[in-house]
Amino acid sequence: MNSxxxxxxxxxxxxxxxxxxCSALATAASEAATESIRNGFKNILSGQLDLQNQVFKTMSSNGWYQVDQADSTKIQQAKSKYSTFTV
Known part of the structure; x- marks a missing residue:
């Protein structure tokens, strides 16, 4: 087959x-043994997240990635569910 x-x-x-x-870098940052290594992974992750967003925006603007609008009822349910969440 020739595609x-x-x-x-x-x-x-x-x-x-x-x-x-991005997933791998987030894991690496969370498991880093020292603060300097953690910060290094976080810096790299930040750049990769920016690049991922650029790719997404390019795809979206070309009609290659459609995002459905969330139902307002579901948004309110999620807000209610997590509004009492504390760390």
């Missing part, structure tokens, strides 16, 4: 890779 990849395919692959990388 031709297009820009949307590449952007989707990049977005999925960025999500996985």
């Amino acid at each position: 031709i990849r297009n820009d949307q395919d590449y952007a989707n692959d990049l977005l999925m890779s960025e999500k996985q990388l």
Whole structure:
């Protein structure tokens, strides 16, 4: 089977890779043994989150990634559920 990849395919692959990388970096930061290593991972993670957002915005503006609007009732339910949450 001869399949031709297009820009949307590449952007989707990049977005999925960025999500996985961000997840791995968050885990690394939370498990770092020292504050300096933790801060290093946090700095890298921040940059990757920015890149992931850029890819998402590009995909969204091209119609390649649609986000459904949340139902207002569900939003209110979530607010109520977590409004009493404390750390």
